[in-house]
Amino acid sequence: MNKKTTKKSLGIFALGVLLLSVVSFAGCITEEEETTPVPTTAAPTTPVPTTAAPKEPVLLCQVIEMTGMGSNCGIPWTQAVTMALEEINDSGGILGRKVEIHTYDTATDPATSKSAMLKAVSEEPFAILGTIFSSSTLVNMDVTENAKIPQFCGSTNPTITEKGYNYIFRTSTQSAIAMPQLVDWAVEKGNVKNAVVLYQSDDYGMGCYNSWKDAADKVNVDIVLEVVVEPGQVDYSAESVQIEGVEADGLFVFLTEEMTAYFLRDYRKIGGSKPLFGDTPQVSPIITELIGSDHDGMTGLLVFIGCDGADRFAEKFKQKWGIMPDHNAMKGYMAMYIIKTVVEKLGEFDQEKFVNWLRGGTLTESDDSHFLAPQLVYGTNGDMFQTSFIVQIQNGEQVVIDILPPEVPEELT
Amino acid sequence: MVTKTLGLKNRKILFIYGIISVILLILIGIPYFLNPYLLYVLSLTLVMVMAVIGLNITMGYAGQVSLCHAAFMGIGAYITALLITHGHSFWLALPIVIVVEIGFGIIIGYPSLKVKHMYLALVTLGFGRIFYVFVQNASDITGGPTGIGDITRPGFLFIPLGSDLRFYYFILLFTILIIFSAMWIAKSRWGRAFKSLRENEVKAAMVGVDIRRYKLLSFVLGAIYAGIGGCFYACLLGYIGPSGFTDVVTFRMIMMLVIGGLGRLEGAILGTGIITILPEALRAYEQYYILIFALITMVMIIFVPKGGIWIIEKIITKIKSISKLGDSS
């Protein structure tokens, strides 16, 4: 008898629950549809009042990879941001308002980055710093676009600025811009006609590879060998042997700093000597600190160099944190100072005006001595265009061997 | 005396139903008041509940080690994403995912017939890793590390479900269905077979339980639930990538199960809630939150190895015995 009553009550109960759900569902029908953001010109937002309470701090939120496999990108970013924060607040803040930063971890997981971003946005900050990994940014950029909050990401995936969003900005040149510069230079000045490419199978490596391949195909560089490795790989003896087994004018390396170090060490061990080319991480002084002279000969692209601000930044960072800054640190630092500079140029904290100014805007080191580059230009899609310096490691030092001015395509000015 | 016992039992059932009704009312009513962030966290929790209930069947009921559960979820998510971005419907994806998961459940369940415990752990871990490496590298099919984007949410009988609120109710509905189905399985012949399997394989075989069949079944069911969770995950996020389905994610799901109470349906739900909500609650501590989180997890498991459900039941028993003492005097 018990079983029957239990089953009966279970049944009624289930029916009741379903009924309730359907009813609330029906209630939803009258609710307004919220769709994914359709790119339009930014609707007017109420500017955060500056005259009413001049001493009220301004909030910025950092949504960044502090744990998980992206933590060695995110942690340097936050270190540089902390440095910038102290500098800015010591000199009176932005328009007289002190800056406050709340940091949220994404665990290098897109789903978590979305919830972190939602939480950050719910605090109504003036701007968002982060994320670095493209797979996360692509998920969370909807949130800032909907909330009409400017977002400065550290991602290099081309799709981010192809979606037509208004509130997203990069903090460095993306792969689709940097790679053609690198390849064109290698072909013209380095006489590279055929190449080997070595890259890691993640966001960064594949992003570089895809853009690089398009650029190489355009100028008819023959791709002799493609070697793909796992992120976090330590042993490159197999790959080095493979690479030395073929003839090529150039070896393009798209690995993180540590992985480049591991690779170069194994590569030099077996006497590898092909001309080396890379992007920004590959010429980082971090690598030189790790493997010394094995790093010599690597040629890459740098943008945060060639002005006093960059030198001072590097020195101060080393003093404060005991180690040379990497390009993620530089991106974070730049984001802070770009925000400060544009707000000061506008004279007010207005997010819509901020976005409209920066899109198609130009900033130079005369605007703020903390800038890490002499000049940067923002395209109307949020892409960053800068002077690129072709740099080669010689005797453990970064030596500038060529300078490429920024080329902003017509449609983005 | 007999009627008194019956009375107590009915009261217990009513009590449990009471609690469940309250929880349900909260789940149904509260979203109207939540900001997008909290609504998203709640939606994500429910999606994970679906997957963890599956894990509970494989590991909790049947006692089989499965360290590739995130991969099962990933299979569901990727199939859904691919179908939707190629113009097909979510409702087509759902049955396809179920069928595919049955297949993978059998393939991955097969080694469980030969290897046990740690060795099975390695095999399942291997499958998880194989899935991840494949998805990460086969960019032409899976979009590589940047994954697949612009996954639109489905409609249901002409009602579009795009808005966060509506999609939440959609998830809630399915979660309830899944919970009911899991309850039904637990009470059925399958459930009893799983339990005997977990307790002692040799004894179970002697009593006539077809060990091979039930081991495979436990993997298949686990995979199906995870796959369904994956379908909803893809539509909730709108964008999926390989980093959402690593072995760390599997570990997190195991943590959810163990903290809630391994082998108990309520435990799976409770644990998922705790592990999804706790990091959000700790966000204020910025980078230190992971330390606090790890510490809390360790302490909880060391002192309460049977999981949160056990504590709650102890508390309920305590309250009841106190109130009973009150009654009799």
Added chain:
Amino acid sequence: MISSLIQVIIGGLAHGAIYAIAALGFVLLYTASGTVNFAQGELIMLPVFFIYLFFIVFELPLILAIILTLALSALLGLLIEKGAIQHLLGKPFLTIIIVTFALSEFIKYSVAIAATAYARAFPSLFNPTPFSVKGIILSQEDLGVIFTVIGVVFLLYMFMKWTKTGKAMRAVAQNRNVARIVGINVLGIIALVFVINGILVAVGGILIAPIYFVRYDIGVMIALKAFIAAIMGGFNKIQGPLVGGLFLGVTEGLVSTYISSAYRDIFVFAILIIILLIKPEGFFGIKEEEYTV
């Protein structure tokens, strides 16, 4: 070419030796106490930082730095046993996995916060310049790692075979209850095994510091490999993890060179799974039905 084949094999052996020593500690812990130590990777990472601290930062003489590192790591093992593991003995396998996993996260991110995310270099203890033997490029480093690990494993083997304590350890590994009945101090042995694991991972850490650099995420890179090596080797003989680790290292190298770099893990795991399906107890494991008592 034969010379590149030999080169790849030796490189694989060197990396495999590291997995082997981590796997060995893992197996000892499991057989003696039932603990599946998911924090093994972090326990290797810590001595890397210890030796860096003692030798580079405090500039102590090398021998002293090594001794201190071994001692500190051993002490840490003991602390973990007393603090966490002792409460969990006899509890289900999953519970211990979660605790050790949470412990590994705690250790890893504590170090990340304290020491920042950057890699630091550590000088090699052996001469790293490569030399050539009949066209095969070798380095003292690789050979040094291989022979040190083999030496340590050999010492441990001798210890377990000939000393009274070692025999007690073997007894506990075979059957804890019987060992207790016979009068062996089982809890003491378990504590000892944690200390020995501390020493083993410290040796491993000192060896990998120059190769992997000093970074907080070394544990992540090694833990899984150690786990795999332990399982492949089987849990019953001390040679198990050694062979398991070396086999894994060599397989990885061969697959990378001759099959594919990107999909390496897929092939390696496929090979391992097939092996396990053929011999489910690993190389040296014993079938469960064959256990006496």
